[in-house]
Amino acid sequence: MKERILAETERLFWKYGVRSVTMEDIAKQLGISKKTIYQHFTDKEEILYQVMLDKMVKNQSEMDCMPAKMANPIEEILSVMTMIQKQADQVNPNFLIDIRRYYPKAYLLFRQYKEQFIVQSILENIQNGVSLGLYRSDVNPSIMARLRVEQIELAFNCDIFPTNEYSMLEIQRELMHHFVRGLLTEKGFTIYNEHVNTKNEYNQSVYEKK
Amino acid sequence: MKERILAETERLFWKYGVRSVTMEDIAKQLGISKKTIYQHFTDKEEILYQVMLDKMVKNQSEMDCMPAKMANPIEEILSVMTMIQKQADQVNPNFLIDIRRYYPKAYLLFRQYKEQFIVQSILENIQNGVSLGLYRSDVNPSIMARLRVEQIELAFNCDIFPTNEYSMLEIQRELMHHFVRGLLTEKGFTIYNEHVNTKNEYNQSVYEKK
Known part of the structure; x- marks a missing residue:
């Protein structure tokens, strides 16, 4: 039952944000009583915390499996970012706004995850790309890693980006490609161009050869 | 006297932020009484508002004079950003944080200026660069313009960038060059490289040829 509650609540949070989803909504959606939910969780914030923790653990293990399959840091960073994009596109922008404003414990968890895991993994990617001559040797990897994480948020x-003017997918794709291109050396560009022109998921017609 | 108060207060705000500077400090610094200040301004927020308004008008007229002298959009954006950088380096990071948190009227002024003037001028620069084939034709100019403005903040x-780990100048320079490089076409790179390699102010030894 606990897993069912978490799965369904996650879906509701992604779709509507956190604040507008009540314990009543969750119970109704699952066809159970609120009492059953309270047997497993003390309040909505506890469910939120657990939903986020599970998601982070899942993301982390997905990312841990990735580098082995990847041919190079450029392919790796584009794959990881595409994964993040796909997730971001399913999330109501209110989700993160709600957490930042009203759920300090969950926000702290998110920030810690961001700091310890996401920044660290981008940092390693950049250092790796620099050492292979694919990224410029004159970048400051830690400033760039932090920039990238903030761009996701x-x-x-x-x-900044009104939802009636831009789609989440459009913004994330635009920021991602601009970020990667800003790092590349000439050698890096060759690999980048091959990659974006062979993978349909990056919409080859849009990304012209440099 | 009004001008002297504004000039001195601006200097104090830049140096210490807004919150920690008292009317007492301003009076002391000018060798006048607080009463004299109150003859010209109702409170600190009014001085702040006027300081910011003056600064924005001054910046705007400086920037308006610029494009005529500039050979191309790349030189233009690097010059404008270098100007912003130099200013940013003189400002205590608390300045903007204080305004965002405690001075809503001044923050609204800053946001309006940012939206109407800075975003607009970067947008025009990007559109101009695209039409000259110096920036990629596949960028979304308005997303990029907004990204750039947010990066300044x-x-x-x-x-995100602890002051004991990074200098403001280092962060601004890093973000600026990464931003411009992410936009460039091959034709654009040629001009960019010429520009960063001939102007000492961009520290030519650091920016390697692509």
Whole structure:
């Protein structure tokens, strides 16, 4: 039952944000009583916390499996970012806004995850790309890693990117390709161009050869 | 006297942020009484508002004079950004943080300026660069313009870039060059490389040829 509650609540949070989803909604959706939910969780914030924790563990193990399959850091960073994009596109922008404003414990968890895991994994990717001559040797990897992480969150900010003007997918794709291109050396560009022109998922017609 | 108060207060705000500077400090610094200040301004927020308004008008007229002298959009964007960088380096990061948190009227002014003037001027630069074949034709100019403006603010965020780890100048320069490089076509790279390699102010030894 606990797993069912978590799975269904996650779906509701992604779709509507956190604040507008009530315990009543969750119970109704599952066809159970609120009492049953309270047997497993003390309140909505506890469910949120557990949903986020599970998601982070799942993401982390997915990413851990990735590098082995990847031919090079450029392919790796584009794959990881495409994964993040796909997830971001399913999430109501209110989700992150709600967490930042109203759920400090969950927000702290997100920030810690971001700091310890996402920044770290992008940092390693950049260092790896520099050592292979695919990224410029004059970048500051830690500034760039932090920039990239903030860009993911930036896309969720409706004050900056009003949802009626831009789609989440469009923003994330635009920021991702701009970020990677800003790092590349000439050698890197060759690999990047091959990659975006052979993979349909990157919409080859849009990304012209440099 | 009004001008003297504004000039001195601006200097104090830049150096220490807004919150920690008192009317007492301003009076002391000018060798005048607080009463004299209150003859010209109702409170600190009014001085702040006027300081920011003056600065924005000054910036705008400086930027308006620029494009005529500039050979191309790449030189233009690097010059404008270098100007912003130099200013940013003189400002205590607390300045913008204080305004965002405690001075809503001044923050609204800053946001309006950002939206109407800075975003607009970057947007025009990008459109101009695209039409000249110096920037990629597949960028979304309005997403990129908004990204750039947010990056300027991002550099002031001590949670993201702790002041004991990075200097403001280092962050701004890193973000600026990464931003411009992410836009360039091959034709654009040729001009960019010439520009960063001939102007000492961009520290030619650091920016390797692509």
